[in-house]
Each structure stands twice: as C-alpha cells, then as structure tokens.
Amino acid sequence: MGSIWTAETKIRRRESLPGDMEAEAVVIGAGLTGILTAYYLKMAGISTVVLEADRIGSGQTKNTTAKITSQHNLIYDWLLQTYGSRMTFAYANANENAIDEYEKLIQEKKIDCDFVRCPAFLYSQKEDKLLRREAEAAEAIGIEASFEKDSELPFAVAGVVRFPQQARFAPLKFLEAMAQEVTVYEQTKVLKVNGKRVETGKGCVTAKHIIFASHFPLINVPGYYFARMYQQRSYVVALEGAGRMEGMYMGIDRDGLSFRMQEEVLLLGGGSHRTGVNQTGGQYEKLRRKAQELYPDCHETACWSAQDCMTLDQIPYIGRYSSRKPDWYVATGFGKWGMSTAMAAAKILTAQITGQQCPEAAVFSPRRHLTGKSVKELLSNSVYAVKGLGKHLLPAESGRIVPNCPHMGCRLEWNPDEETYDCPCHGSRFDREGRLIDGPAQTDCRRR
Numbered sequence: 001m002g003s004i005w006t007a008e009t010k011i012r013r014r015e016s017l018p019g020d021m022e023a024e025a026v027v028i029g030a031g032l033t034g035i036l037t038a039y040y041l042k043m044a045g046i047s048t049v050v051l052e053a054d055r056i057g058s059g060q061t062k063n064t065t066a067k068i069t070s071q072h073n074l075i076y077d078w079l080l081q082t083y084g085s086r087m088t089f090a091y092a093n094a095n096e097n098a099i100d101e102y103e104k105l106i107q108e109k110k111i112d113c114d115f116v117r118c119p120a121f122l123y124s125q126k127e128d129k130l131l132r133r134e135a136e137a138a139e140a141i142g143i144e145a146s147f148e149k150d151s152e153l154p155f156a157v158a159g160v161v162r163f164p165q166q167a168r169f170a171p172l173k174f175l176e177a178m179a180q181e182v183t184v185y186e187q188t189k190v191l192k193v194n195g196k197r198v199e200t201g202k203g204c205v206t207a208k209h210i211i212f213a214s215h216f217p218l219i220n221v222p223g224y225y226f227a228r229m230y231q232q233r234s235y236v237v238a239l240e241g242a243g244r245m246e247g248m249y250m251g252i253d254r255d256g257l258s259f260r261m262q263e264e265v266l267l268l269g270g271g272s273h274r275t276g277v278n279q280t281g282g283q284y285e286k287l288r289r290k291a292q293e294l295y296p297d298c299h300e301t302a303c304w305s306a307q308d309c310m311t312l313d314q315i316p317y318i319g320r321y322s323s324r325k326p327d328w329y330v331a332t333g334f335g336k337w338g339m340s341t342a343m344a345a346a347k348i349l350t351a352q353i354t355g356q357q358c359p360e361a362a363v364f365s366p367r368r369h370l371t372g373k374s375v376k377e378l379l380s381n382s383v384y385a386v387k388g389l390g391k392h393l394l395p396a397e398s399g400r401i402v403p404n405c406p407h408m409g410c411r412l413e414w415n416p417d418e419e420t421y422d423c424p425c426h427g428s429r430f431d432r433e434g435r436l437i438d439g440p441a442q443t444d445c446r447r448r
Contacts (some may be wrong), residue, residue, distance in 0.1 A: 001302075003302065004262060007302065011172065015185065016186060017051065019202070021207070022039075024048065025170075025208065025209040028218070030056040031213065031215065033345050035053075035178050035182060036346035037346040038182040056179050057172050063307070064269050067337075068098065068164070068168060071161070073336070075134075078314070081136040087362065090340070095337075095340040102174075104418055115174075120162075135147040135161045145163050155294070188202050190214075193218075216231065218439060222322035228312055229426075232274055232427075233306065235269065235283045236258075237303045238266050238302040239300060240265055251270075276413045276424025276427070282417070309333045310335035316331070316334050331349060400433060407439075407441035410424065410426070423441070430445050
C-alpha cells in the first residue's frame with residue numbers, strides 16, 4: 001500500500017551527515033514543515049541544516065490528502081467562544097496567509113505540483129445548526145464563508161459551509177522542489193538532544209537554535225508532549241471512474257467522509273480512529289463498500305493511511321519547546337490540516353528565531369492555558385495510558401517480539417488493516433517483525 005504521491009514522485013537521495021559540524025540552526029525532520037522552516041531561515045540569513053532519519057518526505061507528508069485550507073472542521077465557532085475574536089482572527093489569518101504563500105512560492109519558483117485553487121466545504125447529512133454557526137463565526141472574523149444547501153456530493157445533505165479560494169496540490173512534487181533549496185542529510189537519525197548538541201549515529205551538530213519538526217517530538221521531558229497529544233489514523237482509497245467535482249469536502253458527522261479530486265482520480269477518505277484502537281479492522285473495506293455504493297462504475301487504483309497528532313484543544317503546538325529550553329522550538333499536533341499548518345509553522349518559527357513580531361504566535365503557543373475541554377481530553381488520554389501500561393504487566397502471547405512499546409512500555413495492539421503493532425497510548429507503530437514505523441518511539445521492539 002502506498003499513496004499516489006509516492007508513486008508519481010521520486011526525490012533525489014542525499015548523503016548522510018559526514019561528521020561533526022556547527023550551524024546556526026538545525027531542523028529535525030525533512031517533511032514539509034522541516035523543509036519550509038529551513039528555507040525561510042535560510043532566506044533570513046541563518047545557516048541551517050536538516051537532519052532526516054530516513055528519506056525526505058518519508059514521514060507523514062507522503063500520506064496526506066493535500067488540502068491547503070483554512071477550513072479546519074468546526075473550529076471557528078469554538079475558537080470564538082473559547083479564546084475570543086483576537087485569537088480566532090490570528091488562527092484564521094495564519095492559515096489564510098499560508099494558502100497565499102504556497103501560491104506565491106509555486107509561481108516564483110515555477111514549481112509544477114498541480115496547484116489548483118478550489119472551494120472547500122464542510123457538510124452534514126443530518127442537521128445544519130452547527131454548519132450555520134460555523135459559517136457565521138468564520139464571517140465574523142473576516143473569512144469569506146457561506147452556508148449553502150446544494151453540493152456536488154452523490155447524496156443529499158442537510159447543508160454545507162463553503163470556503164472559496166482554498167487550494168490543493170501534489171505535496172511531494174512541491175517538497176522535491178523546495179528540498180533543493182536547503183541542506184538536508186538523510187539516513188541521519190537523531191538519537192539525543194542535549195543543550196545545543198544534536199547527537200546522531202553519524203556525528204553531532206551543534207547549533208544555537210534547534211527545531212523539532214519530526215511529527216511527534218522525540219524528547220519527553222521537558223515539554224511533556226506525550227501527555228498533551230494522541231495520534232489518530234485515517235484511510236484513503238483512490239478511485240478512477242468516479243466522476244469529477246470541483247470542491248473538496250469534509251463530513252462533520254460521525255461517519256463523515258472526505259472527498260478531493262487529483263486530476264481524474266477521486267480520493268475518498270474516512271475511517272478515523274485512535275491509533276492502537278482498531279482490533280477488528282475493516283476500515284478499507286468500509287471505504288470500498290461506500291465507493292461501490294456511491295460510484296458503481298469506479299475502480300480502485302491505490303489505498304493508504306495517514307497518522308495525525310491530535311492536541312487537547314484542536315490547536316497545534318508551534319513555538320518554543322519549553323520555558324526551560326528557550327532555544328528549542330517545536331511544530332506538532334497539526335491534526336488533519338498539516339498542509340496549511342506546515343506553512344504557518346515555518347513562518348511563525350522563523351519570526352520567533354529572528355526576533356520579528358508575530359501576532360499569530362500566541363494562539364499556537366505550546367504554553368497556552370488549558371481550557372475545560374483540554375482538561376477533559378487530558379483525562380481521557382490518561383485512561384488509555386493507564387490501560388496500556390496495565391496490560392504491560394500481563395503475559396503476552398507468544399511471538400517473535402515482546403509487544404511492549406519501547407517508548408514508555410504500553411502494550412501494543414495488532415492492527416489487521418495494516419498488519420502492524422500500534423500503541424494506543426502515544427501512537428508509535430511497528431511492523432510484524434517489530435521494526436519501528438512511526439514514533440514517538442525511537443527504537444525497534446525487543447525480540448524474544
């Protein structure tokens with residue numbers, strides 16, 4: 001299983017770190033966030049290197065559906081009620097500016113990456129109250145948005161919220177072009193970060209500024225991001241013969257689906273669940289059955305899954321890693337909206353590192369206060385951690401590996417859809433041989 005992006009784009013290999021070196025800034029992770037951050041730091045005159053454990057774009061960037069949008073589910077009504085108009089405007093402005101910045105870069109550098117401006121929609125088949133409130137909230141803080149009754153979807157809807165002038169693109173084509181602008185060392189896994197030293201198996205990089213852009217931060221303390229996030233999986237099938245639609249759609253209902261065209265192929269997504277909580281499987285089959293129901297003449301050309309870091313309050317953590325580490329920075333917890341947020345993060349981090357004013361920084365600060373909803377989410381996450389750690393004490397079935405996550409010891413659960421061992425506590429994933437696929441774990445499982 002692999003995404004259509006990996007099938008169509010091959011990124012040139014880079015050498016590993018040749019030995020110890022110094023730089024003004026070092027970025028950990030060569031996905032979209034890491035590459036864009038390194039690029040803008042370079043443009044600001046700061047010498048920067050990027051360290052990648054595997055290949056450029058080999059993490060979560062290759063698995064996105066690549067919607068570049070400021071429409072992030074039902075976010076604006078909640079933000080207005082929780083943080084007020086100033087913070088809500090800052091969130092919206094950061095993501096609206098991200099769309100424009102992508103277009104500007106693509107035009108300036110003549111990047112052929114299938115960039116298309118198009119509307120983005122939220123929809124519901126059940127009721128329209130939440131959609132109307134979301135449209136009103138978005139308009140209240142200056143986003144062009146409207147509630148409508150009609151859609152291109154192959155079923156009836158109670159209503160949609162339309163955001164015009166959003167965008168979609170081929171993410172690895174864009175990443176391949178932007179990676180040529182910066183210095184990247186591949187196959188250089190970060191093992192430890194100590195003060196200003198980033199230690200790898202190939203040497204150490206000493207830098208004043210250290211940016212963690214590796215999806216889930218590898219350092220537990222300080223920051224405690226493992227307690228402030230969980231990970232979620234979702235699934236996609238690519239369909240030919242499913243007709244065409246201009247807009248991108250995301251359902252807000254419990255069983256809502258995602259729709260998005262890529263040239264003549266429709267990307268149909270859904271089946272979201274907490275990582276490590278999919279013992280019965282069947283997520284791909286549900287999508288395939290739905291595809292045949294909606295588009296009887298379609299046929300599948302690819303299928304893949306994505307992993308997203310979910311924060312306690314739906315807002316990403318972008319900024320200083322911890323008050324105890326003022327020269328460490330982090331960008332994580334992007335939820336389902338990694339494309340616009342990657343650009344927003346790169347601009348915010350560059351502004352902070354170079355000492356520029358950045359009004360958007362406050363809303364994304366990792367040190368923002370906990371809301372009532374955040375506290376509830378924290379308690380819910382704690383329940384999963386307690387269960388996972390409790391199972392660690394029980395005997396495990398016989399097999400080639402000891403199914404305890406090397407990150408913090410939680411008992412792994414088998415995911416039959418992808419034939420992987422997944423951690424329900426913090427989202428690490430391993431293949432059937434115990435080899436690491438996704439962090440925050442940094443090592444393979446222990447073999448029997």
